[in-house]
Amino acid sequence: MVSLNFISNVSKTFVTCGLIGLTISDRYISIVSVRGCSMSPTFNPQCSTSLETFTADRVLVEKFCLQNYKFSLGDVVVFCSPNDHKKKFVKRITALPGDWVSSPYSDDVVKIPDGHCWVEGDNSASSLDSKSIGPVPLGLIKGRATHIIWPPKRIGKLEQGIPQDRLGLGSS
Amino acid sequence: MNMFAKMRPMVKEALNQTIIFGKFLCLLHITDKYICSPVIVHGPSMLPTMNLSGDVILAEHITTRFGKLSVGDVVLVSSPENPRKTVTKRILGLEGDKVAFLVDPSFDSRHYRSVVVPKGHVWIQGDNIYASKDSRHFGPVPYGLIHGKVFCRLWPPNGFGSLDQ
Numbered sequence: 001m002v003s004l005n006f007i008s009n010v011s012k013t014f015v016t017c018g019l020i021g022l023t024i025s026d027r028y029i030s031i032v033s034v035r036g037c038s039m040s041p042t043f044n045p046q047c048s049t050s051l052e053t054f055t056a057d058r059v060l061v062e063k064f065c066l067q068n069y070k071f072s073l074g075d076v077v078v079f080c081s082p083n084d085h086k087k088k089f090v091k092r093i094t095a096l097p098g099d100w101v102s103s104p105y106s107d108d109v110v111k112i113p114d115g116h117c118w119v120e121g122d123n124s125a126s127s128l129d130s131k132s133i134g135p136v137p138l139g140l141i142k143g144r145a146t147h148i149i150w151p152p153k154r155i156g157k158l159e160q161g162i163p164q165d166r167l168g169l170g171s172s
Numbered sequence: 173m174n175m176f177a178k179m180r181p182m183v184k185e186a187l188n189q190t191i192i193f194g195k196f197l198c199l200l201h202i203t204d205k206y207i208c209s210p211v212i213v214h215g216p217s218m219l220p221t222m223n224l225s226g227d228v229i230l231a232e233h234i235t236t237r238f239g240k241l242s243v244g245d246v247v248l249v250s251s252p253e254n255p256r257k258t259v260t261k262r263i264l265g266l267e268g269d270k271v272a273f274l275v276d277p278s279f280d281s282r283h284y285r286s287v288v289v290p291k292g293h294v295w296i297q298g299d300n301i302y303a304s305k306d307s308r309h310f311g312p313v314p315y316g317l318i319h320g321k322v323f324c325r326l327w328p329p330n331g332f333g334s335l336d337q
Binding site: 016019020022026027080081082085086113114115137138139140141 | 194195197198199201202205239250251252253254255256290291292293310313314315316317
């Protein structure tokens with residue numbers, strides 16, 4: 001009878017911890033591992049394809065920004081892919097609603113529609129981003145990456161600025 | 173010392189109550205996010221399925237999560253134009269379907285246009301095509317914007333029951 005009691009206690013604790021953990025990761029803060037080299041200088045600098053799960057960076061993602069969907073230029077965000085809702089991408093916002101960006105298909109500039117944003121990877125050579133999928137609705141954004149917490153030697157806050165070589169769009 | 177000894181059970185009791193309350197809130201959040209949640213809808217876009225003045229409906233999130241939505245389902249979608257707003261529309265086409273729609277129903281009832289819904293998107297439209305801002309204006313919406321599927325109406329009482337598909 002003692003063991004039965006013990007099992008029920010343990011399972012109760014597990015369920016409670018699960019509930020609380022899930023709530024915290026949904027509403028406040030969660031940890032996401034970043035794979036692939038699309039954000040290469042910022043995450044996964046050496047960008048190796050082997051042993052991905054061990055070398056992948058872990059980042060802290062905060063969800064407070066989802067309460068009013070206010071983002072600023074240069075924020076690194078996690079969002080669902082518009083083409084496949086099961087995939088999540090990590091990219092940097094490079095333009096907000098009302099901004100103009102140069103279209104990849106022509107020489108035109110396109111205006112970002114209301115409620116959308118333009119996301120690009122830091123490593124423009126190998127990144128599936130708004131240049132191929134177009135503006136992303138803000139509603140698909142699931143959180144904002146704030147800190148790198150793994151690997152230990154690169155623990156620290158993420159800088160929110162846009163890399164210098166990306167600025168100056170439309171000034172020409 | 174004596175006072176601390178007296179306070180101690182009270183503090184313990186208060187702590188216990190707080191923990192129970194916190195657990196309750198967590199459970200509420202999980203139910204609301206993953207199982208089902210009540211929503212108030214108003215506006216003219218879903219007439220006659222839903223009234224103008226505000227219905228309380230129950231939306232479930234399980235079908236959406238497993239990707240089992242089908243044509244004809246009434247869904248809650250966060251608006252692509254304003255992520256703070258949630259709209260209620262009906263799915264008229266899934267990915268790969270060909271959808272034909274009236275471009276401007278109030279003036280011209282013959283001018284149709286047809287589009288193929290791209291991968292990972294759905295075509296949503298209000299039941300009241302004359303007063304609805306939907307995929308005819310902003311195009312197909314990504315599946316990830318769908319929150320839940322409406323399956324039951326709670327209020328008003330005479331309309332209680334499941335919604336027709």
